[in-house]
Amino acid sequence: MFETVLFPIEQRNQALEIVKKVISFAEEHASRLSRLSLVGVQDAAEGGLSESLVQLLQRTLTAVEHVGVPCAVVERPACSALEICSLATELNVDVIVMGLQGLNPAQDMDSTALKVIEHSACPVLVVP
Structure with a gap:
């Protein structure tokens, strides 16, 4: 049903918990994942990533592998x-x-997730 899953990942405290849920979802549906790493503007301008983001991305790949x-x-x-x-x-x-x-999407109308829900041509699963 969900053969290919896109999951954007940002540097935030809950990122690894979200990754765990994404992996569980992918396992349940025998899906392939496409991880979108959102590199910060400053990181991109400096040509590098912060150490914490590098660690987060590596931990994500390790968990998936x-x-x-x-x-x-x-x-x-x-x-x-x-x-x-x-x-x-x-x-x-x-x-x-x-x-x-x-905790309340109605109060955060500028949320990227809410905008993705509004404009996406495919279903969007939001993980709190």
Whole structure:
């Protein structure tokens, strides 16, 4: 049903918890993953990534490889919701799985996740 899953990952405290849920989802649906690494503007300008982001990305790959879920890696400068949706179309993904900051989406109308939900041509699964 969900053969290909796109999951944008940002540097935040809940990122690894979201990755665990994405992996579980992929295992349950026998999906392939495409991890979109959102590189910060400053990191991209400096030509490098912060040490904590490098560690987060490595831990993500290690977790995915550990369970044997196929995963392609796409790196882009921090991008907008529309760019995430465009990439999902380009990669022909079946679902986008992403985290949502905060507890009340109605109060955070500028949320990237909410904008992806609004503009995506494919289903979007939001992980709190």
